[in-house]
Amino acid sequence: MFWKKKSPEEEELDRLISRTKSESLQESLTAVSTIVEKGSASPETIRRFFIPRLPSLLNDGDNRIRTRTAFVVSGLIFKSPDLRRDLVVFMFNLLKHNDPEMRVYAGMVLGRLSAVAPELVKPLVVPVAELLRDRDQVRAGNASFAVAEIGSKSPSLLHDAIPIINELLTKKPEVILNVLKLISLKDPTIVKDSVPKLIEIMEKAKSLDYSWEASIPLVRLSHASRELVEGLMVPQIEPLLNHQNKFARAGAVYVMGGVGTSHPSLAKDVLQKLSAKASDWETVVRTFAAFTLARICYGSPELAETVVPQLTRLLNDSSDTVRGAASIGLRYIAAGSPERVKQITPKLTEMLKDRDQIVRGWRLWGCA
Amino acid sequence: MGLRLISKVVPDLAGMVVDRISDGIAEGNLRVRRGAAFAFQMISSYPEPGIDRDLLPEIAKLLEDKDSEVKLRAVLSLLNLVSSFPDQVRAQVPRMLELLDDKDVPIRINTSIALGYIVEDSKDMKGLALPRLMALLEDKNPAVRAAAALSLGKLI
Numbered sequence: 001m002f003w004k005k006k007s008p009e010e011e012e013l014d015r016l017i018s019r020t021k022s023e024s025l026q027e028s029l030t031a032v033s034t035i036v037e038k039g040s041a042s043p044e045t046i047r048r049f050f051i052p053r054l055p056s057l058l059n060d061g062d063n064r065i066r067t068r069t070a071f072v073v074s075g076l077i078f079k080s081p082d083l084r085r086d087l088v089v090f091m092f093n094l095l096k097h098n099d100p101e102m103r104v105y106a107g108m109v110l111g112r113l114s115a116v117a118p119e120l121v122k123p124l125v126v127p128v129a130e131l132l133r134d135r136d137q138v139r140a141g142n143a144s145f146a147v148a149e150i151g152s153k154s155p156s157l158l159h160d161a162i163p164i165i166n167e168l169l170t171k172k173p174e175v176i177l178n179v180l181k182l183i184s185l186k187d188p189t190i191v192k193d194s195v196p197k198l199i200e201i202m203e204k205a206k207s208l209d210y211s212w213e214a215s216i217p218l219v220r221l222s223h224a225s226r227e228l229v230e231g232l233m234v235p236q237i238e239p240l241l242n243h244q245n246k247f248a249r250a251g252a253v254y255v256m257g258g259v260g261t262s263h264p265s266l267a268k269d270v271l272q273k274l275s276a277k278a279s280d281w282e283t284v285v286r287t288f289a290a291f292t293l294a295r296i297c298y299g300s301p302e303l304a305e306t307v308v309p310q311l312t313r314l315l316n317d318s319s320d321t322v323r324g325a326a327s328i329g330l331r332y333i334a335a336g337s338p339e340r341v342k343q344i345t346p347k348l349t350e351m352l353k354d355r356d357q358i359v360r361g362w363r364l365w366g367c368a
Numbered sequence: 369m370g371l372r373l374i375s376k377v378v379p380d381l382a383g384m385v386v387d388r389i390s391d392g393i394a395e396g397n398l399r400v401r402r403g404a405a406f407a408f409q410m411i412s413s414y415p416e417p418g419i420d421r422d423l424l425p426e427i428a429k430l431l432e433d434k435d436s437e438v439k440l441r442a443v444l445s446l447l448n449l450v451s452s453f454p455d456q457v458r459a460q461v462p463r464m465l466e467l468l469d470d471k472d473v474p475i476r477i478n479t480s481i482a483l484g485y486i487v488e489d490s491k492d493m494k495g496l497a498l499p500r501l502m503a504l505l506e507d508k509n510p511a512v513r514a515a516a517a518l519s520l521g522k523l524i
Contacts, residue, residue: 104521328407
């Protein structure tokens with residue numbers, strides 16, 4: 001074996017890499033920054049002496065070496081555009097690393113990169129989405145954050161991955177709903193093709209959690225254009241209001257509430273559809289109805305007139321949860337139509353002494 | 369929240385409610401606080417800026433609750449609200465950073481993840497959160513370390 005004397009650049013890199021694992025946070029981050037700065041000042045040095053070492057550094061037995069090396073790669077990707085193409089493949093490979101820290105870190109970095117260099121991330125989107133198929137739920141869950149981050153930063157890039165997401169939605173709802181919830185925060189319309197599958201999850205929900213989680217992307221989609229909401233969402237959601245599954249009905253009330261709140265021109269029609277749900281035989285449905293009806297009426301004394309009698313009646317409901325939700329509903333009426341407050345004040349005052357702790361608790365921020 | 373709005377209209381009622389809130393806190397009533405936290409999380413999933421602006425101070429109070437479920441729902445509510453009220457939510461970052469030392473693992477995990485989303489567009493808040501998240505890479509729980517790494521991926 002030949003011994004080759006290291007160049008001064010290599011020796012300096014060695015020292016810096018060693019310092020990245022310092023227990024001193026300051027020293028560690030300074031070393032990371034110094035290597036990153038070399039990427040701008042002397043990209044060839046990084047190419048010749050650092051990139052070839054990445055496979056071993058990113059798999060080093062020392063957790064600090066691994067994570068700090070990943071920080072360096074990320075820094076180089078964002079600060080040295082010339083090196084991006086060389087480094088992006090390392091970030092993608094980290095998504096399959098045995099260490100979950102490396103997997104999730106890489107997912108976030110790729111997401112950020114999709115905003116500044118979408119052309120580099122585009123070819124990776126489908127392979128990243130394929131990782132959602134992993135039988136290991138933790139690995140699939142880690143990948144879900146990567147897909148969501150790419151979708152949040154650059155929604156159009158997800159186009160090719162949507163069929164995979166929709167295919168897996170009902171098979172692995174606990175993983176895929178996380179993706180849809182996160183991407184719908186930034187661009188709700190990206191979930192429009194997922195509506196039928198989300199409804200299927202709501203129909204089959206055996207607990208409120210699943211129905212509610214599935215309804216969150218839908219309620220965000222309700223902020224989309226009136227054409228999309230009226231043409232695509234409402235015709236599919238409305239039948240759920242009378243579904244035999246109480247959790248599906250509750251979720252549908254929640255989503256329709258979003259439609260009525262986001263589109264004042266549809267509010268009257270939505271109120272008519274939801275009114276009967278205030279008398280539903282299931283507590284969970286009446287609960288959702290109580291506060292969604294009121295939110296729709298916010299700022300409209302005319303609509304509030306139609307809802308206040310229902311909410312006042314629900315203040316006497318046999319369920320403590322419904323009574324609490326009715327008090328929440330009246331809070332919205334009160335804030336949007338203060339004149340109505342004077343009329344319901346005696347009842348609200350009475351609720352301050354409600355026998356049930358839940359009602360008093362919800363009321364603390366509801367009718368207060 | 370609604371308290372301030374209604375207090376302009378019905379000051380006597382507002383006064384009574386303040387008394388009752390104090391009573392509720394003094395009672396240390398867990399069901400009371402959990403009910404409120406659940407409702408916050410539900411409504412924050414699709415906040416309307418015109419309606420829900422005054423949710424924030426009430427949610428912030430729950431960050432200091434002694435019950436893990438209440439604190440967790442408060443953290444997730446803040447995450448939901450950051451798109452609509454970024455400045456108000458970021459004002460809660462110092463309180464959230466304290467939760468990174470919470471003894472409860474789900475609190476540390478979810479607070480770490482939420483912080484990444486909340487501070488990513490704020491240079492000042494990034495500077496505040498970064499050292500704390502770095503320190504969490506040494507947490508004894510691997511899921512907490514992964515959550516910290518996830519947020520650091522948004523910041524470094």
